[in-house]
Amino acid sequence: MTLVDVLDKGYVRLVNHMGSDLTVVNAARVSYAKESTEWSEKDLRLIRFLAREGHTSPFRHVMLQFEIYAPLMVARQWWKYVVGSSHMEGTGDSLEAWNESSRRYITEEPIFYIPNPGEWREKPENSKQGSGQAIEAESGKDYTKKLMDYVEAGVQKYEEALADGICAEQARLFLPAYGMYVRWYWTASLQSVSHFLSQRLEHDAQKEIQLYANAVLQLSMPLFPNALAELKVHTNEDE
Amino acid sequence: MTLVDVLDKGYVRLVNHMGSDLTVVNAARVSYAKESTEWSEKDLRLIRFLAREGHTSPFRHVMLQFEIYAPLMVARQWWKYVVGSSHMEGTGDSLEAWNESSRRYITEEPIFYIPNPGEWREKPENSKQGSGQAIEAESGKDYTKKLMDYVEAGVQKYEEALADGICAEQARLFLPAYGMYVRWYWTASLQSVSHFLSQRLEHDAQKEIQLYANAVLQLSMPLFPNALAELKVHTNEDE
Amino acid sequence: MTLVDVLDKGYVRLVNHMGSDLTVVNAARVSYAKESTEWSEKDLRLIRFLAREGHTSPFRHVMLQFEIYAPLMVARQWWKYVVGSSHMEGTGDSLEAWNESSRRYITEEPIFYIPNPGEWREKPENSKQGSGQAIEAESGKDYTKKLMDYVEAGVQKYEEALADGICAEQARLFLPAYGMYVRWYWTASLQSVSHFLSQRLEHDAQKEIQLYANAVLQLSMPLFPNALAELKVHTNEDE
Amino acid sequence: MTLVDVLDKGYVRLVNHMGSDLTVVNAARVSYAKESTEWSEKDLRLIRFLAREGHTSPFRHVMLQFEIYAPLMVARQWWKYVVGSSHMEGTGDSLEAWNESSRRYITEEPIFYIPNPGEWREKPENSKQGSGQAIEAESGKDYTKKLMDYVEAGVQKYEEALADGICAEQARLFLPAYGMYVRWYWTASLQSVSHFLSQRLEHDAQKEIQLYANAVLQLSMPLFPNALAELKVHTNEDE
Numbered sequence: 025m026t027l028v029d030v031l032d033k034g035y036v037r038l039v040n041h042m043g044s045d046l047t048v049v050n051a052a053r054v055s056y057a058k059e060s061t062e063w064s065e066k067d068l069r070l071i072r073f074l075a076r077e078g079h080t081s082p083f084r085h086v087m088l089q090f091e092i093y094a095p096l097m098v099a100r101q102w103w104k105y106v107v108g109s110s111h112m113e114g115t116g117d118s119l120e121a122w123n124e125s126s127r128r129y130i131t132e133e134p135i136f137y138i139p140n141p142g143e144w145r146e147k148p149e150n151s152k153q154g155s156g157q158a159i160e161a162e163s164g165k166d167y168t169k170k171l172m173d174y175v176e177a178g179v180q181k182y183e184e185a186l187a188d189g190i191c192a193e194q195a196r197l198f199l200p201a202y203g204m205y206v207r208w209y210w211t212a213s214l215q216s217v218s219h220f221l222s223q224r225l226e227h228d229a230q231k232e233i234q235l236y237a238n239a240v241l242q243l244s245m246p247l248f249p250n251a252l253a254e255l256k257v258h259t260n261e262d263e
Numbered sequence: 264m265t266l267v268d269v270l271d272k273g274y275v276r277l278v279n280h281m282g283s284d285l286t287v288v289n290a291a292r293v294s295y296a297k298e299s300t301e302w303s304e305k306d307l308r309l310i311r312f313l314a315r316e317g318h319t320s321p322f323r324h325v326m327l328q329f330e331i332y333a334p335l336m337v338a339r340q341w342w343k344y345v346v347g348s349s350h351m352e353g354t355g356d357s358l359e360a361w362n363e364s365s366r367r368y369i370t371e372e373p374i375f376y377i378p379n380p381g382e383w384r385e386k387p388e389n390s391k392q393g394s395g396q397a398i399e400a401e402s403g404k405d406y407t408k409k410l411m412d413y414v415e416a417g418v419q420k421y422e423e424a425l426a427d428g429i430c431a432e433q434a435r436l437f438l439p440a441y442g443m444y445v446r447w448y449w450t451a452s453l454q455s456v457s458h459f460l461s462q463r464l465e466h467d468a469q470k471e472i473q474l475y476a477n478a479v480l481q482l483s484m485p486l487f488p489n490a491l492a493e494l495k496v497h498t499n500e501d502e
Numbered sequence: 503m504t505l506v507d508v509l510d511k512g513y514v515r516l517v518n519h520m521g522s523d524l525t526v527v528n529a530a531r532v533s534y535a536k537e538s539t540e541w542s543e544k545d546l547r548l549i550r551f552l553a554r555e556g557h558t559s560p561f562r563h564v565m566l567q568f569e570i571y572a573p574l575m576v577a578r579q580w581w582k583y584v585v586g587s588s589h590m591e592g593t594g595d596s597l598e599a600w601n602e603s604s605r606r607y608i609t610e611e612p613i614f615y616i617p618n619p620g621e622w623r624e625k626p627e628n629s630k631q632g633s634g635q636a637i638e639a640e641s642g643k644d645y646t647k648k649l650m651d652y653v654e655a656g657v658q659k660y661e662e663a664l665a666d667g668i669c670a671e672q673a674r675l676f677l678p679a680y681g682m683y684v685r686w687y688w689t690a691s692l693q694s695v696s697h698f699l700s701q702r703l704e705h706d707a708q709k710e711i712q713l714y715a716n717a718v719l720q721l722s723m724p725l726f727p728n729a730l731a732e733l734k735v736h737t738n739e740d741e
Numbered sequence: 742m743t744l745v746d747v748l749d750k751g752y753v754r755l756v757n758h759m760g761s762d763l764t765v766v767n768a769a770r771v772s773y774a775k776e777s778t779e780w781s782e783k784d785l786r787l788i789r790f791l792a793r794e795g796h797t798s799p800f801r802h803v804m805l806q807f808e809i810y811a812p813l814m815v816a817r818q819w820w821k822y823v824v825g826s827s828h829m830e831g832t833g834d835s836l837e838a839w840n841e842s843s844r845r846y847i848t849e850e851p852i853f854y855i856p857n858p859g860e861w862r863e864k865p866e867n868s869k870q871g872s873g874q875a876i877e878a879e880s881g882k883d884y885t886k887k888l889m890d891y892v893e894a895g896v897q898k899y900e901e902a903l904a905d906g907i908c909a910e911q912a913r914l915f916l917p918a919y920g921m922y923v924r925w926y927w928t929a930s931l932q933s934v935s936h937f938l939s940q941r942l943e944h945d946a947q948k949e950i951q952l953y954a955n956a957v958l959q960l961s962m963p964l965f966p967n968a969l970a971e972l973k974v975h976t977n978e979d980e
Binding site: 211 | 759768771924928
């Protein structure tokens, strides 16, 4: 499996990877000039020790490259993890690369994420951020329709502006951009990926980014089963 | 001067800084355990040599902290510089910190950038990105009005959704987010700042971010006149 | 106090700093556009929350610059922290700059760390790294003398080689370099500094680097008392 | 070919790599959702454009992992490139990982680089760093012998100290460490590798590290012929 669908039109695709669980233990043993070629009980004990004690540098020699297609609001939370953000986190780790599409010069038709009627959520009861239960079905139907109409009106104005000769970088002011799909490549070490997962699989992360984090996990787990297990990266039980 | 107004409601504020032109030359001379305390001709020759030869690490010991209030489309181009982006740039330099406001949990009234009638620009003649001359006055007036109406409609729907109990992280799908103001702190070394300026003062950068880059330059130049002069950071002649 | 002596001839000097405890809480509150100018109980609660939950990015807007004079073996363990190393650590945080003297082109007299007779330590009983109790006084005296003689012989050969016209970059092969003093500037965010301290104040860190870490702590604590207290950075009880 | 011998006992080994020339152009085209699977004239024009204009971020999705065995003085210059150093360079790029052996806890026999009689070089005529012609054969023979004796004496004292129960982290003060071989893994993006090469293949880099840089180039060139050619990475003509 190299592609997992997410939301109505998004996906995560594993483009490439380098290394395996063995890469981690071999990096940790560089002092001894001994290289394992087959996974053993000894390797398991070492990777468990490294993960438990926070000796994360050996996990930085394993790399993954993903292509992601997601609403801009997800992209923004993702890179906030990369750059380091206020109420989120910020390892400052930058063993990552990022190349993203831009609305400054593309004039293809923009594509938007529109929640299905059953996907609209209430605000949480005891928190300033996050979300709670699904709202009532009837109300959900109204909001899906309302958003479709509003997005359609925005796209129409955007296209009128382009047709009138206005530059794309200003015309885009008409787009309800939070839900607009963008596409990017993300190349990151296993240390970065597992840190991202440990943050974004959490209950208080936005539901939409949790779904993307789950897709990243599904694609990564078969490749590095021991490393990810010992780093305690796992989905929330209720998903 | 510590604050420069930009666009209709934005600004750049210099919050703090560390070091001076002398910090750069003293870092370059750490081998010799000699520290200049007053700027001299010899220091000028050294900083000129460092800048010309690309020996940029001594510029990394000088730090600046800014508070920026800008439309999200400007924020996104700014951080693309930080993370490294496709057709733009990418030093990968990460001697920077970034803390930004989020629409996931704030429920204050959102504020938007609306270009004045005279500020709408044509698409460029010979390029896929950027912009050209101002559009006709009459048409500009129409588009300013059209954008105000569309933004107002979006904000109204956003507030209805919040009033109906929908979580803020989904309600924001109704906001034409590219023009929405966000506020952030940016702490960066002089090396990072000058690299940012060299990219964002360019003609082919979006006009709006050029204006912010100019504000950063105005606030920085009096503090590090020699370093910035030798790094050849300067505004475009026609601005 | 801006300078703390370490070992026989080394020191840590605080060159400059930017920000205070308030910088941290103000960065965390950028969303609210509220800035504290005086430290309050509310700020303490916020910084405690940030430290406890690992929201470290606000700590990245505070910067410190140190000048350090230390044996090369200490410098190497220090930068291993910066770059990320095998059995040690590896945040990959790179909000740091580093400028160091080099023996490739300096031909000043090299200076060496020679442990006093009472400073030589036994190997630890139950560990492959670290050290135990002091060795016997008489034996310590012998080793101090032996090291002085060996270093002196090396320096003499180094100087003969230079006098014979051999290039400095090869002549230095005669120097017992682990104990040779080097000087560098280290500019790092409070997040980086506290991470460095949490690693290097540990019992299993080499004694010599623990002493340098203590000096860094002594110089930093008066400037950021709340931040460092909440980040649980403190010396080992038995020192 | 995956291993190149360097100096008397050192080597560079290509452990792994991820991507190809195509990875670079595909990352640059992520906006267009078009992926090349076969190299074409169009790809060549794009990679030439990216290299010429300094749009280096697409080169960050290609990764290489090397194992290196080199004298400590080479290791130190190598990591100075990584961390950023005074009279050298400093992109601050940190899309790299590094895991290195340590003399703090290994008690295997230390191995040293001893220049052959014909490898000792004069100091340069018009420069403070670097080196010039080979010294006279007879004198070279003397210095090789002198260094062998001095190293042997140091190793003997080191082993006596260990035998007397002194901890390894202090006993190593007897080792003429600049020439001591260390082993490490270096994982870096193609952008980092090409920047390293552009610095270390230069005439004014130390001869010994030029030889290692050449080995890295030999191992990388067959994998990314177009990217490296356009980035203008090449050996000095006279080598």
